[in-house]
Amino acid sequence: MGKVTGFMEYERVEEGYKPVPERLKHYKEFTIALDDKAAQVQGARCMDCGIPFCNSGCPVNNIIPDFNDLVYRQDWEGAWLVLDSTNNYPEFTGRICPAPCEAACTLNFNNDPVGIKSIERAIVDRAWENGWVQPRPPEVRTGKKVAVVGSGPAGMAAAQQLARVGHEVTLIEKNDRIGGLLRYGIPDFKMEKHHIDRRVEQMKAEGVTVRTGVLVGKLPEGSKVTNWAKETLAPEQLLKDFDAVLLAGGAEQSRDLPVPGRDLDGIHFAMEFLPQQNKVNAGDKVKGQIMATGKHVIVIGGGDTGSDCVGTSNRHGAAGVVQFELMPQPPEEENKPLTWPYWPYKLRTSSSHEEGCEREFAIATKEFLGEKGKVTGLKTVRVEWKDGKMSEVPGSEQVLKADLVLLAMGFVSPVASILESFGVERDARGNARAGTDAAGGYATSVPKVFAAGDMRRGQSLVVWAIREGRQAARAVDEYLMGTSVLPR
Incomplete structure (x- = not known):
């Protein structure tokens, strides 16, 4: 714990933001991180709560009270060692994770939770500044070869863990850069991509071979999934060349809205819109880039992806942005005793x-x-929910102007053809069917083939992807070696 009476003495301090007019001029991060003193105060608020629910609230099971206490005591290197023991990429989660750990904080029951996410970011940023983040190549090579398909946070975490125990790991990505949706889904203003690049260099130093622009299997005809592959690789070849294959691609099949007029120009999936801007930010030229400049934009979908479309549209200089959500407006404050x-x-x-x-x-x-042939507006209707069923409100129809419509209603499953090409059995939601039990966990119906992350569990959070990548790495290691020293 931090200071014994800290939770009674100190209030929660949030990370700050640079002014709106300033940050709208660029695509760089604009969060103002906690300084040493503010981080120390936040660490001091951590209670001796007996059962630290934050640990189980965090999917990677970060040892949160320990690193809070170490930050309070200003032992930053010790805090880094604790954080690094459970999380391969805290600079990712410290920026874009919604922090379920804070929702689970005991102090959150009747007060404001400890600022765990901001402390995590402060620790890892300090670690990079001081050179504490170093490659950890294995002392002994096993001679086993593993292919990891998909280089999002699940694939990256799995590849890194497997390389550190001595396997020859090849990380395969269909796009031109490593990172998956971290690279081509998350806007740069939420997480700049140099955070990914330096981790890729670390992984290479640990023995991971990186292959980009390689599509394993095939995409369906006319697929809208982001794909800059220059070559294809047959699943049969992977199964022949490697001792194990881990499928760690994303849930990239976007949920569509098949209503009249869907084929009009100016209606795009969010994942057509967002990756293009990230490529431009990286210095690439994108022919026919989808731009919101001067347009009335409607974003359909009230989640994080929709919010990312809002921020990007505003930076383009949209005339106005409206975001739709099918569900009713939630309460401003949750019912804490209930949730x-x-x-x-x-x-x-x-x-x-x-x-x-x-x-x-x-x-x-x-x-x-x-x-x-171009979209000019939407015909909408108000809806109400009763007993879990939706009905339209009579007389509530209206027409809203729209020059650009972005569909951000979530993702339904991985691209089916990828799993089909391996012959992997799928569950009712279209994900790879694979359990998480200690024995045989993450193994699919096909021998030697494993699945993790969105490919297995469906659309989820970056922190869940890292957890699944780490656990799948242990499962693969056990399959290859009979036992594993990797944490589960």
């Missing part, structure tokens, strides 16, 4: 919303309207 220590249902306002966005709740799109 704690679980993730609460409440209204969440992102930094992108604060930059300029009109939010509409309990609204559905009936039809896309257009002229000369």
Whole structure:
């Protein structure tokens, strides 16, 4: 714990943001991290709560009270060693994780939780500044070869763990850079990509071979999934060349909205829109880039991906942005006695919303309207929910102007053809069927083939991807060696 009476003496201090007019001029991070004193005060607020629910609230089971205490005592290197023992990439989670650990914080039951996420970021940023983050190549090579397909946080974590115990690991990515949705889904203003690049260099120094621009299997005809592959690789070849294959791709099949007018120009999936801007930020040229400049933008979907579309549209210089959510507006404050220590249902306002966005709740799109083949508006209707069922509100139809519509309603499954090409059995949601039991965990129906992350569990959080990558690495190591020293 931190200071014995700290939770009674100190208030929660949030990370700050640079002013809206300033940050809208660029795509760089704008969060103002905690300084040493503020981090120390936040660490002091950690209670001796007996059962630290934050540990189980965190999918990677970070040892949170320990590193809070060490930050309070200003032992930053010790705090880094504790954090690094459970999380391969705390600079990712410290920036883009929604922090379920804070929802589970005991102090959150009747007060504001400890700022765990901000402390995590402060620790890892200090670790990089002081050179504590170093490659850890294995002392002994096993001679076993593993292919990891998909280089998002699940694939990266698995590849790194497997390399550290001596396996010859090849990380395969269909796009031109490593990172998956971290690279081409998360905007740079939430997480700059040099954080990924330096981790890739670390992984290479640990023995991971990186292959980009390689598509394993095939994509369906006309697929809208981001793909800059220059070559393809047959699953049969992977199974021949490697002792084990881990499928760690993302849940990239976007949820569509098949209403009249869907085929009009100017209607795009979020994952057509966001990756293009990230490529431009990286210095690439994108022919026919989807731009929101001067347009009335409607984002359909009220989650994080929709929020990312809002922030990017505002940086393009949109004339106005409206975000739709089918569900009713949540309460501004959660019912803590009812929800704690679980993730609460409440209204969440992102930094992108604060930059300029009109939010509409309990609204559905009936039809896309257009002229000369281009979208010009949406016909909408208000909806109400009763006993879990949705019904339209009579007389509530209206038409809203729209020059650009971005569909950000989540993802339904991995691309089916990838799993089909391996012959992997799928569950009812279209994900790879694989359990998480200690014995035989993460193994699919195909011998030698494992699955983890969104490929196995469906659309989820970066912290869940890292957890699954780490656990799958242990499962693969056990399969190859009969036992494993990797943490589960």
